[in-house]
Amino acid sequence: MSELHEPVLQWYDDHxxxxxxxxxxxxxxxxMVSEFMLQQTPVARVLPVHEAxxxxxxxxxxxxxxxxxxxxxxxxxxxxxxxxxxxxAAATVIAEQHGxxxxxxxxxxxxxxxxxxxxxAAIASFAYGRRHVVLDTNVRRVxxxxxxxxxxxxxxxxxxxxxxxxxxxxxxxxxxxxxxxxVMELGALVCTASNPRCGDCPLAELCAWRAAGHPAYxxxxxxxxxxxxxDRQCRGRLLAALRDSDGPVHRSTLDLxxxxxxxxxxxxxxxxxxxLVVAAGPDAYALP
Numbered sequence: 001m002s003e004l005h006e007p008v009l010q011w012y013d014d015h016x017x018x019x020x021x022x023x024x025x026x027x028x029x030x031x032m033v034s035e036f037m038l039q040q041t042p043v044a045r046v047l048p049v050h051e052a053x054x055x056x057x058x059x060x061x062x063x064x065x066x067x068x069x070x071x072x073x074x075x076x077x078x079x080x081x082x083x084x085x086x087x088x089a090a091a092t093v094i095a096e097q098h099g100x101x102x103x104x105x106x107x108x109x110x111x112x113x114x115x116x117x118x119x120x121a122a123i124a125s126f127a128y129g130r131r132h133v134v135l136d137t138n139v140r141r142v143x144x145x146x147x148x149x150x151x152x153x154x155x156x157x158x159x160x161x162x163x164x165x166x167x168x169x170x171x172x173x174x175x176x177x178x179x180x181x182x183v184m185e186l187g188a189l190v191c192t193a194s195n196p197r198c199g200d201c202p203l204a205e206l207c208a209w210r211a212a213g214h215p216a217y218x219x220x221x222x223x224x225x226x227x228x229x230x231d232r233q234c235r236g237r238l239l240a241a242l243r244d245s246d247g248p249v250h251r252s253t254l255d256l257x258x259x260x261x262x263x264x265x266x267x268x269x270x271x272x273x274x275x276l277v278v279a280a281g282p283d284a285y286a287l288p
Contacts, residue, residue, distance in 0.1 A: 001170065002167075002168050003206060004206060005168075005170060005175075005179065007202035007206070008182050008183060008202055008203065009182055010202065011182070011186065012178065012181070012182030012185055012186070015185070015189065016181075017185070019034075019047075020034075020050060020054075021033070021034035021050065022126070022181070026127075027058075027102075028101070028102035028127035029054075029058070029059060029060055029102050030050075030054055031122075031123055032090075032102050032123050033050060033053055033054065033087065034046065035119050035126075036083050036087045036114070037050055037053075037078060037083070039080065039083060040079070040080060041078050041079060045077075049075070049076055052074065053074055056074065057091075059095075060090075060091035060092075060100055060102065061094075063087070063088055063091040064088065064091045064092040064094075066088075068084075068085055068275070068287075068288045069278075069286070070287075071084040071085065071087065071088040072084045072085065072239070072243070072276055072287050072288070073243045073287055076243070077236070077240070079232070079236065081239060082274055083114065085114075085274075085275060085276065086113050086114025089113035089114060090112040090113045093112055093113060094112070102123065104127070104128040104130065106120050106121060106124050106130070106132060109124060118134065118135060118136055121133060121135075121180075122136070122180075125177045125181070126180070129173055129174055129177040130173055130176075130177065131169065131171075131172070131173045131176035131177065133162060133166050133169055133180075134181075134184065135157055135161070135162070135165055136187075137187070138183075138184045138185075138186075138187025138188050139180070139183045140153040140161060141187050142183050142186055142187045142191045143161065143165060143168070143183075144161075145191060145196075145208070145210075146206065146208060147168075148208065148209075149208030149209050149211070149215075150215070150217065150219075151209060151214070151215065151216060152193070152217045152219070152222065154219065155222075186201070186202070191203075198214075231266070231267050231270070234260070234263050234264060234267040235267045235270065235271055237257040238254055238257055238258065238264070238267060238271060238277070239271065239276065241254055241256075241257045242277060242286060242287050247280075248280035248281060248284040248285060248286040249284065249285055251283040251284065251285070252283075254268065268285070272285075276288070
């Protein structure tokens with residue numbers, strides 16, 4: 001057993017947030033919905049949408065029975081709305097091929113639309129208590145600092161990173177599952193990307209980065225997310241206009257949502273290509 005395990009597990013036992021997709025009462029579907037919603041989106045923004053989603057669609061089959069446009073509408077302003085389409089597609093497969101039960105096996109999860117390595121491992125671990133390496137941004141940052149002594153991990157998961165994470169995984173399923181979520185919580189609340197609270201960290205005395213004097217990151221420039229004026233913002237404005245309408249929206253209404261005609265036309269075409277929007281008659285558009 002690693003010397004990192006006990007302090008992290010004890011810290012999590014004392015500081016874990018109560019979230020609706022955690023705990024004995026959470027369904028695997030609730031865990032799956034949360035994992036899709038939490039990708040690049042803060043917990044505070046996800047909580048009300050997750051609650052409304054589970055209230056409306058308590059099982060995958062409930063969602064699969066609705067048009068994809070309703071999933072996009074309910075997704076609201078979480079951003080990256082293609083996730084709503086992928087979740088709808090995954091729910092359809094679960095309803096049709098898995099008896100309306102989110103599968104527990106990693107391979108079955110990985111075969112679902114929109115599910116990659118991280119999401120499959122997270123659902124298997126958090127919903128079913130299985131032993132898997134779960135590497136999200138928070139976990140990778142904790143391991144980079146505590147074990148490798150660097151401020152930030154590389155842009156993509158490396159073989160060395162995965163080997164470190166595998167070597168730290170507790171042997172039994174239950175402890176491994178708790179360890180996975182505990183390290184993730186530590187990265188989210190204490191070992192944050194900016195202004196980490198090292199004085200509150202259970203790994204402070206064991207952290208290689210702290211022992212080295214907190215050396216600054218010296219790798220390739222880290223990508224900074226921008227928003228104002230981007231195609232992402234434009235697409236969001238156009239989708240908002242469609243979500244707020246019960247039926248098709250005339251092109252003139254979309255013209256009011258974004259001033260730049262060239263960018264607006266490009267973004268509307270991309271939304272149609274992504275199947276987030278459909279043409280609904282001459283100069284009219286709607287959710288699918």
